[in-house]
Amino acid sequence: MSVFIIRRLMHAIVVIFVMSFLVFSGVFLVGNPADILIADDADQAEREQVIRDMGLDRPFYEQYWKFLVNAARGDLGDSFVFDEPALQLILERLPATMELAVAALLIAVVFGIPLGVWAGLKPDAIPSKIIMTGSILGFSLPTFWVGIMMMLLFAVILGWLPSTGRGDEITYVLGFPTSLGTFDGWAHVLLPATNLALFKLSLVIRLARAGTREVMHQDYVKFARAKGLTENRVVMVHVMKNILIPVVTVLGLEFGGLVAFSVVTETVFAWPGIGKLLIDSIGLLDRPVIVAYLMIIVFLFVILNLLVDIAYSVLDPRVRLQDVKA
Amino acid sequence: MTALNEEQSSLAVSTGVGVETPFKRFLSDYKESSVAVLGAIGVGVVMFIALFGPWLAPTDPYDLAQVSVLDSRLTPGETMMSGATAWLGTDGAGRDMLSAMIYGMRISLGVGIGSGIIALMFGCSIGLIAAYCGGRVDTLIMRVVDIQLSFPAILVALILLAVWKVKPNDPGYYAIFKIIVALVVVQWAYYARTIRGSALVERRKEYVEAASSLALSDQRVLFRHLLPNCLAPIIVVGAIQTAHAISLEATLSFLGLGLPQTEPSLGKLIANGFEYVMSGKYWISVFPGIALLFMIMSINLVGDRLRDVLNPRLQK
Numbered sequence: 001m002s003v004f005i006i007r008r009l010m011h012a013i014v015v016i017f018v019m020s021f022l023v024f025s026g027v028f029l030v031g032n033p034a035d036i037l038i039a040d041d042a043d044q045a046e047r048e049q050v051i052r053d054m055g056l057d058r059p060f061y062e063q064y065w066k067f068l069v070n071a072a073r074g075d076l077g078d079s080f081v082f083d084e085p086a087l088q089l090i091l092e093r094l095p096a097t098m099e100l101a102v103a104a105l106l107i108a109v110v111f112g113i114p115l116g117v118w119a120g121l122k123p124d125a126i127p128s129k130i131i132m133t134g135s136i137l138g139f140s141l142p143t144f145w146v147g148i149m150m151m152l153l154f155a156v157i158l159g160w161l162p163s164t165g166r167g168d169e170i171t172y173v174l175g176f177p178t179s180l181g182t183f184d185g186w187a188h189v190l191l192p193a194t195n196l197a198l199f200k201l202s203l204v205i206r207l208a209r210a211g212t213r214e215v216m217h218q219d220y221v222k223f224a225r226a227k228g229l230t231e232n233r234v235v236m237v238h239v240m241k242n243i244l245i246p247v248v249t250v251l252g253l254e255f256g257g258l259v260a261f262s263v264v265t266e267t268v269f270a271w272p273g274i275g276k277l278l279i280d281s282i283g284l285l286d287r288p289v290i291v292a293y294l295m296i297i298v299f300l301f302v303i304l305n306l307l308v309d310i311a312y313s314v315l316d317p318r319v320r321l322q323d324v325k326a
Numbered sequence: 327m328t329a330l331n332e333e334q335s336s337l338a339v340s341t342g343v344g345v346e347t348p349f350k351r352f353l354s355d356y357k358e359s360s361v362a363v364l365g366a367i368g369v370g371v372v373m374f375i376a377l378f379g380p381w382l383a384p385t386d387p388y389d390l391a392q393v394s395v396l397d398s399r400l401t402p403g404e405t406m407m408s409g410a411t412a413w414l415g416t417d418g419a420g421r422d423m424l425s426a427m428i429y430g431m432r433i434s435l436g437v438g439i440g441s442g443i444i445a446l447m448f449g450c451s452i453g454l455i456a457a458y459c460g461g462r463v464d465t466l467i468m469r470v471v472d473i474q475l476s477f478p479a480i481l482v483a484l485i486l487l488a489v490w491k492v493k494p495n496d497p498g499y500y501a502i503f504k505i506i507v508a509l510v511v512v513q514w515a516y517y518a519r520t521i522r523g524s525a526l527v528e529r530r531k532e533y534v535e536a537a538s539s540l541a542l543s544d545q546r547v548l549f550r551h552l553l554p555n556c557l558a559p560i561i562v563v564g565a566i567q568t569a570h571a572i573s574l575e576a577t578l579s580f581l582g583l584g585l586p587q588t589e590p591s592l593g594k595l596i597a598n599g600f601e602y603v604m605s606g607k608y609w610i611s612v613f614p615g616i617a618l619l620f621m622i623m624s625i626n627l628v629g630d631r632l633r634d635v636l637n638p639r640l641q642k
Binding site: 015018022023026027136137139140141142143144145148149151152156157163256257260261263264267268278279282283285290294297298301305 | 473476477478480481484485486488489490491569573576577580581582583593596599600603604606608611612615618619622623626627630
């Protein structure tokens with residue numbers, strides 16, 4: 001077991017290094033940040049001074065080394081625009097994104113599993129067909145357009161829900177700021193979270209349906225029926241437990257996807273999270289924030305993948321045995 | 327062989343019984359699903375509009391002589407200054423939405439298919455090499471593929487375009503080039519993994535051994551023997567990926583990282599309409615969205631059906 005974890009950990013560290021190199025060299029190759037930062041009317045001497053101060057006259061490997069050393073200390077550079085440490089800017093906005101992603105995940109699970117199980121139990125019924133067609137739509141619809149349509153319908157035409165922002169009443173739960181403590185906060189999160197959840201909802205429906213159809217023919221389900229258990233108990237206990245394994249694994253992996261995709265939803269609904277910060281920073285050419293965001297999200301992904309791998313190997317010994325052999 | 331086929335078909339014509347060729351079998355399998363036929367018709371319509379767009383569009387939305395600011399934000403059905411009717415309204419700059427959408431569809435589809443074909447060629451070459459060489463080359467290539475596929479497509483595209491941003495003053499072809507490169511980088515790994523999987527199975531078959539023992543060059547065995555036998559899954563992935571690429575391009579354009587104002591794809595048109603959503607001017611973002619949805623749905627339906635038809639495990 002520990003061999004497996006050490007292997008995976010080393011793998012993760014290599015990925016982070018490679019990505020840091022790619023992102024940094026990409027930024028390095030693409031252009032000189034000095035061109036953006038230095039005022040047009042600066043003379044040659046002033047230009048050189050700024051370039052020297054920023055360390056931009058050093059060769060690439062020296063700059064990259066400095067970036068790595070600083071990053072190891074938790075310093076990913078200062079934002080050009082806000083004049084604050086980039087890491088701090090991102091950490092300030094991270095709770096909002098997490099709140100959105102968690103809400104979306106909840107919606108996907110709470111609606112997806114029952115709908116999928118229903119469609120799996122009665123594959124030929126008309127409601128099941130509607131559910132499955134809906135899930136194809138959920139895969140095909142571009143998230144941002146659905147977001148705009150939801151905004152148009154519920155906020156502009158019907159006027160039921162607020163269209164932008166996160167609400168003003170922020171409460172602290174376990175030290176994390178959240179707006180979900182109030183009704184207003186829920187009203188704000190409902191549209192963006194549903195929008196973000198649509199894709200995952202379709203995925204959960206499909207997984208739950210496939211799982212149900214497979215499990216229904218297993219011997220233990222037949223046995224449970226033969227024991228005279230009620231249909232409810234068979235479905236809720238025997239079937240449900242067994243379809244949850246793939247659903248939970250996939251959702252663990254997909255949580256990172258939710259955070260990445262929140263860039264789109266946050267832009268549509270002006271949700272003050274890290275995704276919106278990224279898009280704003282790209283617009284303003286705020287390089288340190290862009291690099292910091294990319295590094296943090298890569299880090300997040302690597303950690304998530306690592307956790308899922310480890311959880312998987314705990315649940316399924318075949319996985320780790322295979323890996324040790326390879 | 328050809329002579330034999332001709333003889334057979336002439337025989338078939340005379341007796342009135344169709345000869346079953348692989349293509350005919352494929353076609354009749356495909357036709358069993360009426361939804362998939364609708365999807366195929368949809369793809370045909372989209373292709374037709376994309377190919378003949380400039381002749382179909384009522385106006386040229388990017389010809390400044392034909393566009394008047396006085397026409398801006400007309401509701402659907404109103405008459406423009408030129409006397410033409412704007413069936414789907416006009417956008418903020420006074421361009422006819424219907425025409426803008428037809429031109430946008432061309433760009434969206436072009437970028438989607440273009441990036442798909444390049445990614446297919448690139449990914450297939452790499453995947454075939456991995457399967458054929460095996461050993462360290464295979465391990466290295468598949469490691470890279472695995473790492474890339476562990477990140478969602480949109481994130482990879484975001485990383486790339488955040489660093490290699492399309493600038494507003496980039497010429498149109500250069501912006502399109504950047505987007506296509508980003509989409510190729512996002513997609514190639516899917517093709518590489520798919521073709522490696524099927525090539526590993528095919529490689530062990532006798533015909534490959536036969537070709538190798540005839541001392542044919544590696545290149546010839548790879549591309550003339552192995553590749554044609556691995557095509558079925560690639561076609562399926564190709565259809566699904568093209569739909570995905572179109573959707574991704576629209577998303578990137580909406581985020582302002584995609585195509586510039588001068589080369590507006592459907593995504594850019596929706597982004598333009600987004601400004602007016604709050605004031606209830608729905609048509610500027612609704613109609614391009616429906617066109618986009620129509621495109622993606624049609625391609626997805628065809629792709630889904632192809633997966634069922636071409637899947638050897640499901641074949642009767």
